[in-house]
């Protein structure tokens with residue numbers, strides 16, 4: 477018993493300190509439900525109007541829902557790395573097949589498409605089904621709800637970085653959750669997502685709009701919000717060390 481106590485005491489008498497001085501994380505208020513916008517979100521559609529979007533003249537807002545019209549809509553505001561929440565529902569009754577059934581899409585930075593499709597009992601090429609990064613990867617699983625029911629996408633986006641000469645510095649990454657299920661896990665994008673040529677990166681600004689595709693199907697949307705994200709901020713004030721009472725010991729660097 478005495479030995480156990482001595483060990484525990486000795487273990488806690490030494491503390492590891494990483495030498496970082498962190499900036500206090502901003503205090504925000506989460507939504508009442510996880511699907512509700514937190515206090516630091518930009519509301520892109522709250523059921524009332526599409527005033528935050530361009531080219532929305534042919535879209536219809538009815539009963540708190542935006543119904544896809546005859547043009548791709550694009551946010552007026554631009555965003556960098558972000559968390560994006562979108563709720564969408566495939567047309568009811570289901571009509572068409574393959575890519576012709578409930579097709580739309582969420583374009584990050586106006587160029588990189590996370591596919592929206594009625595993928596409930598609707599076969600198409602796998603890297604074109606709901607939750608795919610179009611023509612790059614299928615989702616890990618098909619978590620689609622039935623037509624008429626509401627789907628949620630929670631998207632975590634890291635945009636690409638470009639060097640001054642326009643070449644790629646780091647690619648884009650996406651993590652996405654469909655109806656609470658992880659479907660893309662830090663997937664590294666190969667470039668943009670066109671139908672008719674291979675993906676490619678072309679230098680663009682660090683921010684871009686969100687767009688929602690018109691593919692000729694009356695897909696419905698609601699509760700869309702976004703928040704820009706950035707890593708916690710801090711400075712390395714000193715090298716990591718161990719503290720035991722008044723004694724501080726630098727941590728020996730392991731050979732590389």
Ligand code: MG
Pocket residue numbers: 579580581589591592689691
């Ligand atoms: Mg699409």
